[in-house]
Amino acid sequence: MPRRPLHWAFLGRVPYAPAVALQERLRQGVRFGRGPEHLLLVEHPPVFTLGRNADVGGLLASAAWLAERGVEVHHASRGGQVTFHGPGQLVGYPIVNLDPDRRDVRRFVGDLQEALVRTLAELGVAARRGADSTRVGVWVGERKIASIGVHLARWISIHGFALNVATDLGFFRGIVACGLPDVAMTSIAELLGAAPPLAEVARIAARHLGEIFDRELVEIAPDSLTLPEP
Numbered sequence: 001m002p003r004r005p006l007h008w009a010f011l012g013r014v015p016y017a018p019a020v021a022l023q024e025r026l027r028q029g030v031r032f033g034r035g036p037e038h039l040l041l042v043e044h045p046p047v048f049t050l051g052r053n054a055d056v057g058g059l060l061a062s063a064a065w066l067a068e069r070g071v072e073v074h075h076a077s078r079g080g081q082v083t084f085h086g087p088g089q090l091v092g093y094p095i096v097n098l099d100p101d102r103r104d105v106r107r108f109v110g111d112l113q114e115a116l117v118r119t120l121a122e123l124g125v126a127a128r129r130g131a132d133s134t135r136v137g138v139w140v141g142e143r144k145i146a147s148i149g150v151h152l153a154r155w156i157s158i159h160g161f162a163l164n165v166a167t168d169l170g171f172f173r174g175i176v177a178c179g180l181p182d183v184a185m186t187s188i189a190e191l192l193g194a195a196p197p198l199a200e201v202a203r204i205a206a207r208h209l210g211e212i213f214d215r216e217l218v219e220i221a222p223d224s225l226t227l228p229e230p
Contacts (some may be wrong), residue, residue, distance in 0.1 A: 090182060
């Protein structure tokens with residue numbers, strides 16, 4: 001039986017709100033049979049996002065702190081708490097249909113974690129999945145290197161993961177990251193002293209995601225996807 005195609009692209013730096021709108025549009029296409037599944041790999045300008053379970057107290061930064069650093073704040077439909085997206089971070093948005101054979105949220109999150117663990121291993125970083133539901137994501141020792149938060153509607157996903165490649169970790173001082181007051185964030189650059197370009201990491205991550213989800217990867221031109229206006 002042929003594998004489902006998964007169209008993927010590294011879109012470069014994309015504002016947060018248009019990226020979410022694009023995901024919603026692509027999800028509708030999958031739902032009504034008007035388009036294929038997609039994997040969008042992007043980098044965002046600085047933004048704090050608050051998931052459905054976020055406590056407003058998790059946003060520590062003042063309005064002045066946000067303005068000085070050019071950080072936006074958005075509420076998100078994904079699960080989870082408060083997190084940061086910004087330059088030097090690879091954000092992945094799989095718009096995939098888990099029906100009929102993968103209708104298991106825990107498995108889906110575990111598959112995302114496993115893809116990132118394999119990606120990091122290929123880059124020389126030994127990482128592991130979070131130990132339990134309070135530590136979802138990917139960890140290197142006691143430091144967190146990737147966060148995961150998803151939203152499913154009719155078993156079609158949006159949102160996804162954020163992997164710190166060469167991220168300015170100082171931005172995380174503005175939040176209680178992932179609702180964990182004592183969490184220490186890290187990045188590939190911090191661990192190895194340098195990091196590959198995001199486009200290279202994106203290609204590796206796409207390959208591992210395609211393998212884990214048993215999809216036929218189809219690379220598409222970034223300009224084939226029209227972003228909504230901010």
